């Protein structure tokens with residue numbers, strides 16, 4: 043077959059070409075001179091008036107100018123053609139006037155033909171270009187040819203790279219155009235143009251907010267320069283109220299690029315990071331993501347909203363108002379304690395799915411866990427709006443670590459994280475979060491360095507490309523970051539979308555629900571409490587709100603004697619003081635949070651902790667000082683609980699102290715205080731103690747560094 047084709051091609055090549063079409067400058071010049079001589083001989087024999095020669099010359103000259111303008115020939119090409127017509131026409135008019143049969147007339151014709159032949163490269167139609175390998179041929183005509191030549195010269199001037207433009211295509215929105223070009227090779231790469239994108243925009247004198255994006259072309263040697271000529275990003279783009287169900291395997295739309303195409307990102311396997319200064323449009327972008335993911339029939343959204351409820355409020359509104367039977371967002375956390383519970387639950391589900399979905403993957407013959415309404419992806423969206431996740435914030439270490447671990451291990455198991463942060467700097471975003479986020483969205487910031495931190499240096503990004511709120515750069519995987527404008531989702535749009543999401547979203551699968559346990563099963567009560575009372579006071583009231591079917595008799599405020607000596611470190615935690623005064627209307631058997639069974643055993647390496655405890659209590663050197671009874675028994679209580687944190691009330695009960703207040707008074711002289719933030723145990727959010735603090739105190743006592751006060755040493759004899 044191949045041989046037949048080759049021989050056919052050879053035969054075709056051998057076949058004589060008898061057409062009169064010129065094949066190059068020599069044949070073209072010879073043909074033109076012969077044709078002119080033939081016309082002159084015919085005119086001479088027919089004794090045509092010389093006026094006709096003048097008329098033909100004038101007509102030819104005018105036609106040349108008009109045609110060259112239409113085809114956007116360069117000035118040299120136009121002059122060459124005009125010269126040919128004027129020379130030939132003058133010679134013809136002269137021979138019709140003075141006679142053809144003189145030596146001078148034929149010598150003049152020869153000299154004219156020779157000149158035309160030598161200058162013929164000037165007349166070559168530069169607008170005809172090859173459009174690149176494998177892409178067919180494109181004819182660049184008229185205005186677009188002129189634009190293409192301008193860009194060839196501009197790229198040569200700014201980047202010292204001689205590209206050849208193969209096509210210029212106007213955007214459907216008529217707000218810019220794409221310039222398709224081939225690189226010359228010889229060491230030039232697209233990166234040369236990418237770094238000069240801003241300089242090219244300046245050289246082209248583009249309007250404010252417009253720029254040049256350098257995108258890959260049809261092959262490695264081709265580039266596309268996306269040139270915006272109208273600043274379309276200044277106009278609001280309403281959220282398209284399209285609430286049809288979709289899949290998390292499809293791209294999730296965030297807004298539009300300059301050319302009017304949809305800015306969308308793939309989130310099935312990717313975590314995302316959204317940064318931007320206050321008021322730049324982060325939360326609005328998270329709304330668009332919540333809507334896009336929420337409308338998927340195979341994904342559910344969990345919110346961590348440490349930004350005063352700004353993100354989750356509108357999504358929960360229909361449910362809080364009783365207009366919707368369930369919330370659009372399956373779980374929303376507004377406090378650090380609940381946030382940690384949510385993150386740890388997501389992590390536990392990801393770990394469990396690694397084992398439990400093995401058979402499913404084999405059945406589907408897919409290495410990636412197949413998602414479906416029965417096994418939905420969980421996307422945890424975190425709008426922290428402050429420094430909660432900053433690597434420098436020690437209080438948030440556990441939450442940050444849980445989220446980072448989800449990012450590391452949750453891809454295949456369809457548990458992903460989207461984090462928003464005020465600033466794209468090393469002190470606000472840990473390197474791990476940034477690296478693990480394949481999707482990055484950088485909304486407006488003051489400092490170009492922040493964009494560079496997020497997207498890398500020399501990406502040709504300029505703040506001049508972002509005209510205002512709601513604008514940013516978006517990057518999905520290896521693709522170059524592109525300026526876009528986010529959909530403007532107003533609260534009303536969110537509420538409309540929330541209705542649609544609540545109607546159609548899937549429920550968490552049964553296996554995950556089992557892993558999530560009681561904390562997940564009771565989340566609605568806490569969400570209702572938290573998002574109707576955002577001043578933070580709800581924290582201590584949470585158990586009562588969701589646990590009590592019938593209110594118990596109100597607890598009367600109680601006066602307590604507080605040991606307030608001159609040393610402030612010996613004072614009890616005042617928050618523990620007010621706690622008993624808070625009414626706790628709960629079911630009789632669960633009147634106090636401390637009474638609740640721990641229905642969600644910790645996943646955090648209980649064996650290791652236990653081993654540490656045993657060595658801390660038992661393996662003390664002989665010279666070590668004895669531990670006070672309260673400390674030794676507190677360490678034992680942690681060991682029995684198999685946990686590394688215990689609520690104050692639970693520990694007080696285990697030790698048999700009068701209450702949490704009395705316990706605080708005993709532990710404070712040993713330097714042990716409650717953790718700064720409440721945490722959840724057995725479905726209750728309250729403050730309590732960390733095992734590590736008790737172990738540190740024990741160490742200090744044993745080494746003699748810490749003197750045990752009498753009132754502590756005497757306990758429980760007192």
Ligand SMILES: Nc1ncnc2c1ncn2[C@@H]1O[C@H](COP(=O)(O)OP(=O)(O)OP(=O)(O)O)[C@@H](O)[C@H]1O
Nearest residue numbers: 278319320321322323324325326511512528529530
């Ligand atoms: N895509 C958008 N189109 C038009 N305006 C927008 C857009 N996004 C945000 N805005 C405007 O910017 C304001 C702030 O937006 P948003 O609350 O999303 O910013 P933020 O970065 O989350 O701020 P903060 O950090 O204070 O929470 C909005 O009230 C709105 O007026």
